[in-house]
Amino acid sequence: MKLRTLGHSGLQVSEIGLGCWQLGDDFGPISQDTANEILAAAQQQQVNFLDTADVYGAGLSENRIGQWLANNQHNSTQTIVATKVGRDAKLFPNQYTKQTMQNNIEGSLQRLGVDAIDLIQLHCVPREVLFAGEVFNWLEDFQQQGLIRFYGASVEMLDEAEFCLNYSKVTSLQMLLNIFRQDALDKVLPLATSKNVGIIARLPLASGLLSGKMSADRQFSAQDHRNYNKDGAHFHVGETFNGIAFEQGLALVEQLQQLLIEHSELDFPTQLNLQQIAIRWLLDLPAVSSVIAGVSKSQQLINNAAVSQLDKLPTEITQLLADFYQQKVRQHIRGGI
Ligand SMILES: NC(=O)c1ccc[n+]([C@@H]2O[C@H](COP(=O)([O-])OP(=O)(O)OC[C@H]3O[C@@H](n4cnc5c(N)ncnc54)[C@H](OP(=O)(O)O)[C@@H]3O)[C@@H](O)[C@H]2O)c1
Numbered sequence: 001m002k003l004r005t006l007g008h009s010g011l012q013v014s015e016i017g018l019g020c021w022q023l024g025d026d027f028g029p030i031s032q033d034t035a036n037e038i039l040a041a042a043q044q045q046q047v048n049f050l051d052t053a054d055v056y057g058a059g060l061s062e063n064r065i066g067q068w069l070a071n072n073q074h075n076s077t078q079t080i081v082a083t084k085v086g087r088d089a090k091l092f093p094n095q096y097t098k099q100t101m102q103n104n105i106e107g108s109l110q111r112l113g114v115d116a117i118d119l120i121q122l123h124c125v126p127r128e129v130l131f132a133g134e135v136f137n138w139l140e141d142f143q144q145q146g147l148i149r150f151y152g153a154s155v156e157m158l159d160e161a162e163f164c165l166n167y168s169k170v171t172s173l174q175m176l177l178n179i180f181r182q183d184a185l186d187k188v189l190p191l192a193t194s195k196n197v198g199i200i201a202r203l204p205l206a207s208g209l210l211s212g213k214m215s216a217d218r219q220f221s222a223q224d225h226r227n228y229n230k231d232g233a234h235f236h237v238g239e240t241f242n243g244i245a246f247e248q249g250l251a252l253v254e255q256l257q258q259l260l261i262e263h264s265e266l267d268f269p270t271q272l273n274l275q276q277i278a279i280r281w282l283l284d285l286p287a288v289s290s291v292i293a294g295v296s297k298s299q300q301l302i303n304n305a306a307v308s309q310l311d312k313l314p315t316e317i318t319q320l321l322a323d324f325y326q327q328k329v330r331q332h333i334r335g336g337i
Contacts, residue, residue: 001046002308006289007171007198009150011080011118015283016305017049018042019202019294023064024057027296028221032064034297039068041298043079045305051174051200051292053084053123054108062111070113082172082200083108084123084154086135096129098138105147116146121174121200122153124236130160136167143169154202156236158337161188165195172289174200178210179281180242180252182325183337189287198289201282205275205293206242209249211300212257212274216250237335244332252329259324266316279307281321 003012021027023035030038042050052061062083069079085104086092108117120142122135129135130153139151152172153164161184164170173192177184177199184199192199205211207226220227229240237243244252257274264271272280282291293304330337 001048001305003048004289005198006049006080006119006150007152008196009119009171009198011150013049013080013198013290014047014305014308015288015290016045016047016279016308017051017200017290017292018047018301019292020050020052020061020065021056022061022294022296023052024055024061025223026056026225027294028224030296035064036068037298038295038301039065040072041301043072045302047301047305048078049080049082049290049292051082051202053087054104054111055084055087055123059107059111062108066111066113080118081112081114082119082121082152083112083117084121086123086125086129091125093126096125096135098141101135101138102142102147105142109147117148119150119152119172120148121151121172122155124154124156127157127160130155131163133167136170140169152197152200154200156238156335158184158187162191165191165197168195170197172198172200174202174292176203176238176242177201177282177285177288178204178206178242179278179321179325180206180210180244180249180329181333181337182322183330185285189285193287199285199287201285201288201291203239203242204279204282204291206244206249206278207240209241209244209246209253210274210278212253214250214253216247232335238333243334244329245334248332252332255328256321256324259320260317263316263320266314266320270311272310272313275303276307276310277313277317277321279304280310280313281318283307284312284318 154174
């Protein structure tokens with residue numbers, strides 16, 4: 001597993017990270033054993049960067065990580081845990097105070113069983129809260145108090161990402177970024193690189209669509225956001241299937257797979273599958289520090305981690321993906337970019 005430096009923090013994070021939303025049962029319930037298997041696979045694959053949030057499963061994801069680390073963390077393999085604050089009902093959508101944010105961070109410290117949070121990220125706070133800027137002063141104070149080591153932001157929109165880059169102490173920016181959402185390549189990534197802010201790429205597989213393994217008969221359980229938020233009824237539509245209606249997404253994936261078959265000479269003899277292409281495409285972006293693919297099974301993590309060992313995509317495939325995005329995909333993204 002290759003490591004990359006996370007912005008100006010100096011933290012060495014695995015280029016494939018683990019998205020831990022699934023550990024909160026928000027993609028349908030997973031057993032405690034499965035959660036432990038996923039975390040064990042992460043350690044075995046040298047995936048040392050975990051992304052969670054206080055609200056994932058109302059603390060369940062952080063609890064599972066904290067318990068696993070307490071039982072399994074050895075000094076030789078230091079895990080870096082990024083969590084988020086800002087979407088708990090005590091704050092969101094309009095009750096943001098420094099004290100409540102501090103209380104919530106202290107809750108995360110307890111669940112994770114650590115003295116300081118490695119990286120805290122503002123969790124898609126409302127635009128007006130973000131743009132007022134006061135939250136960055138609070139984060140600065142929390143850092144000085146020693147509650148957090150570094151801070152960053154997770155955002156929905158590109159203009160929010162650009163805004164965060166005005167703050168020189170922001171270490172990382174977490175964004176929606178995948179082969180079906182490429183606008184940040186022109187607008188944000190060069191700026192992030194120039195400011196030495198690490199990009200954390202979320203939804204690398206567009207909630208699983210880009211695994212190439214989904215079909216129209218796939219049922220999502222009532223607890224799975226791909227069921228209850230498929231049209232954005234509960235939170236930002238972009239967070240579920242990248243903002244693309246499920247059936248539309250399936251059709252686009254089929255078209256893309258057909259296109260790749262027609263151009264299979266481009267990556268001969270490797271013949272990568274779609275999941276590998278989607279993750280490799282992100283790793284080929286130097287601005288990206290870590291690709292936090294979420295998984296609901298340990299084998300998925302093993303397959304995702306393996307992409308770190310693959311060669312860069314041929315430029316012709318990257319161009320094919322850029323054209324496909326502009327011509328076929330972009331118009332279907334709901335919720336703005
Ligand atoms: N606002 C925010 O800050 C925010 C929002 C969303 C996500 N995130 C973070 O970003 C992480 C990643 O995003 P995400 O989990 O929503 O989307 P994702 O990584 O694009 O997709 C995850 C899903 O893809 C499928 N998958 C993963 N690896 C696979 C493989 N090798 N083969 C086949 N299928 C595979 C699994 O689907 P099945 O479960 O169906 O098997 C998995 O649940 C989250 O876990 C979370 O930590 C943050």
